[in-house]
Amino acid sequence: MRTCSKCGVTLGDQAQYCMQCGTPVDAPRQAGATEQSDFIQPAMIAGAALGILSSLPIVNAGNWCCCMWVVGGGALGAWLLARERPGGVGAMSYGDGAFVGVLSGLFGAFVATLVSIPVRLLTANVLRSQQQAFEEMFAEAEMEDAVREMLLQLLSPDLSFTTLLISFLINVLLFSLFAMIGGILYVAITGQKAGPQAPVEPAAKSD
Amino acid sequence: MAGVLLWCLAIVAAPLFEIDLLYRLFSAICHQLPDRSWFLDGHPLAVCIRCTAIYAGFLGALVVRLPASTRFLRIALAATALEWVGARLIGDVEAVRAVTGLLLGLASAGFVEQGIAEAAARIGRSRGQTFREVAS
Numbered sequence: 012m013r014t015c016s017k018c019g020v021t022l023g024d025q026a027q028y029c030m031q032c033g034t035p036v037d038a039p040r041q042a043g044a045t046e047q048s049d050f051i052q053p054a055m056i057a058g059a060a061l062g063i064l065s066s067l068p069i070v071n072a073g074n075w076c077c078c079m080w081v082v083g084g085g086a087l088g089a090w091l092l093a094r095e096r097p098g099g100v101g102a103m104s105y106g107d108g109a110f111v112g113v114l115s116g117l118f119g120a121f122v123a124t125l126v127s128i129p130v131r132l133l134t135a136n137v138l139r140s141q142q143q144a145f146e147e148m149f150a151e152a153e154m155e156d157a158v159r160e161m162l163l164q165l166l167s168p169d170l171s172f173t174t175l176l177i178s179f180l181i182n183v184l185l186f187s188l189f190a191m192i193g194g195i196l197y198v199a200i201t202g203q204k205a206g207p208q209a210p211v212e213p214a215a216k217s218d
Numbered sequence: 219m220a221g222v223l224l225w226c227l228a229i230v231a232a233p234l235f236e237i238d239l240l241y242r243l244f245s246a247i248c249h250q251l252p253d254r255s256w257f258l259d260g261h262p263l264a265v266c267i268r269c270t271a272i273y274a275g276f277l278g279a280l281v282v283r284l285p286a287s288t289r290f291l292r293i294a295l296a297a298t299a300l301e302w303v304g305a306r307l308i309g310d311v312e313a314v315r316a317v318t319g320l321l322l323g324l325a326s327a328g329f330v331e332q333g334i335a336e337a338a339a340r341i342g343r344s345r346g347q348t349f350r351e352v353a354s
Contacts, residue, residue: 072249074246075247076249077247105329105332105336109333109336109337110337181242181246184243185246185247189247191333195332195333195334196330199288199291200288200292
C-alpha cells in the first residue's frame with residue numbers, strides 16, 4: 012500500500028500526485044522542506060513561547076491557573092501545525108495534537124530551564140524580597156513547616172546545579188504532559204476529527 | 219487509567235504522609251493556596267479545589283468510560299471560564315468552583331485518552347524510523 016510522503020493519505024496504485032495535498036508521489040521523503048514544515052517547527056515555536064512565559068517572574072504565575080501557559084503552548088503548537096496542513100485542523104487527529112503537544116512541552120522544558128538561569132541571576136534582589144514577604148504571609152497563615160520550607164526554597168534566588176536539574180526534570184514531566192493535553196483539546200474543540208491518521212510507513216517498506 | 223489513578227493518589231498522599239517532594243512537584247502547576255484547598259488530616263491537598271475536581275472528574279470519566287463529546291467539552295470550558303469571571307465580579311463560591319472543575323475533567327478525559335492512544339499507535343508504527351522521520 013502506497014501512502015503520500017507529506018500527508019500520509021493512502022494512494023492508488025497508479026496515482027502520480029496525492030489527491031489531498033498535491034504532492035508528487037515519487038517526491039523523496041527527505042525533501043527537507045517537508046520535514047521541517049511538519050511537527051518540529053510548530054513544536055519549537057510553541058515550546059519557546061511556553062518556556063519563556065513559564066520562566067519569567069510574575070508572568071509564570073499563569074501556570075498556577077491549571078498550567079495555563081503550558082496547556083496554551085500545546086494548543087499553540089497544534090494551531091501552528093493545523094495552519095501547515097492542507098485540510099487545516101479538520102485534517103488533524105487527536106494523536107497529531109498529542110504528538111505536537113508533547114514535542115512542544117519537551118522543547119519548552121529546555122527553554123524554561125535555560126531562561127530561568129539569567130532570570131534568577133538578574134532578579135536575585137526581587138526574589139529575596141518576595142521570599143521575605145511570603146515568609147511573613149506563611150507565618151500569619153500558620154502553614155505547615157514542611158510546605159513553607161519547600162515554597163520558600165522555590166522562591167530562593169540561590170542557583171545551584173541540583174536546583175536546576177530538579178526544575179528541569181519536573182518541567183520535562185509536567186510540560187510534556189500538560190502541553191499534550193493542550194494539543195489534544197485544541198483539536199477537540201476547534202476541529203472535526205478526521206479519524207485516525209493513515210499509517211506512515213517507512214520509505215523502505217513502501218516500495 | 220493507572221497513571222491518572224496514581225496522579226490522584228499522589229494528591230491525597232501528599233498531606234496524608236507529608237511528602238514534600240509531591241508538594242514541590244504540584245507547586246509548578248497549582249498555586250496551592252490553603253484557603254482555596256481542601257484539607258486532609260489537617261494539611262492542604264497538593265492542589266487547589268478546582269484542580270482536585272478536574273483530576274477527580276478525569277478519573278471518574280475513565281472509570282465509567284464516558285464517551286468524548288465536543289459539545290460537552292465546549293460547555294464545560296465555557297462554564298469554567300464563566301465561573302472564573304463570576305468569581306471576580308460577583309463572588310467566589312467553593313462549590314461552583316468544584317462543580318465546574320469536575321465537569322471539565324469529565325469532558326476532557328475521553329479526548330485525552332483517544333489522543334494518547336493515537337499518538338502511541340503512531341510511535342508504534344514507526345519503529346525503525348529516526349526521530350526526524352517520525353516527527354515529519
